[in-house]
Amino acid sequence: MSSLHDPTLRRDLARAALSLASSGSWREATLVKLADAASRPAADFYGASLGEAIDCVEEAFDRAIAENLDQLAPDQSVRDRLFELIMRRFEAMEPYRAAVLAMEQGQDRDPTLLAAAHQRHVRCARWVLALAGLEADGMTGNARAQGLGVIIGQARAAWRGDTAGDFAKTMASLDKNLRRAEEMFGRWAGFEAKPKPGETGGAA
Numbered sequence: 001m002s003s004l005h006d007p008t009l010r011r012d013l014a015r016a017a018l019s020l021a022s023s024g025s026w027r028e029a030t031l032v033k034l035a036d037a038a039s040r041p042a043a044d045f046y047g048a049s050l051g052e053a054i055d056c057v058e059e060a061f062d063r064a065i066a067e068n069l070d071q072l073a074p075d076q077s078v079r080d081r082l083f084e085l086i087m088r089r090f091e092a093m094e095p096y097r098a099a100v101l102a103m104e105q106g107q108d109r110d111p112t113l114l115a116a117a118h119q120r121h122v123r124c125a126r127w128v129l130a131l132a133g134l135e136a137d138g139m140t141g142n143a144r145a146q147g148l149g150v151i152i153g154q155a156r157a158a159w160r161g162d163t164a165g166d167f168a169k170t171m172a173s174l175d176k177n178l179r180r181a182e183e184m185f186g187r188w189a190g191f192e193a194k195p196k197p198g199e200t201g202g203a204a
Helices: 007-022 031-037 050-065 078-104 111-131 138-160 168-189
Strands: none
Touching (some): 007 031, 007 050, 007 078, 031 050, 050 111, 078 111, 078 138, 078 168
């Protein structure tokens, strides 16, 4: 288990990983090479792993979701809010497309890497749910996060083929699956807004 908790170290490791992957050298990546790319002594990354380097990259994309939250329309439906928040992540990823794809190479053939990718999507889903004002803890929150994590993973698969730069496939996948979740689970999944104070939530 890594003791790499310093946010600055994690940001530097993420930048180094993206730099190394964008140069086409991810298959030959080592912690020593990552330390060189980060201009840090290798000892700074003691206990880390290449998998944690990818975690740091994914965390950086997750953090980008929370920027300028005040720009979200207050009257958005929950589905629209989730859609906008998740799309922010893909927008953050896009400038690093080549690096992200390089780090994902071979993932589909390795169950361990696939499981790790799903857990990253679930962590992202918990963050998105929290930013959207939905419960992300407990049995209900965990179920929501698992389901939304799958939706994020499906949108990410579409993003890989979205080479035109317009996010058409990504948005289509995300919209379709969020609508499907809304239709299937409704209020339980958190898609239906709770009544405002003073409202009964039903017809008079």
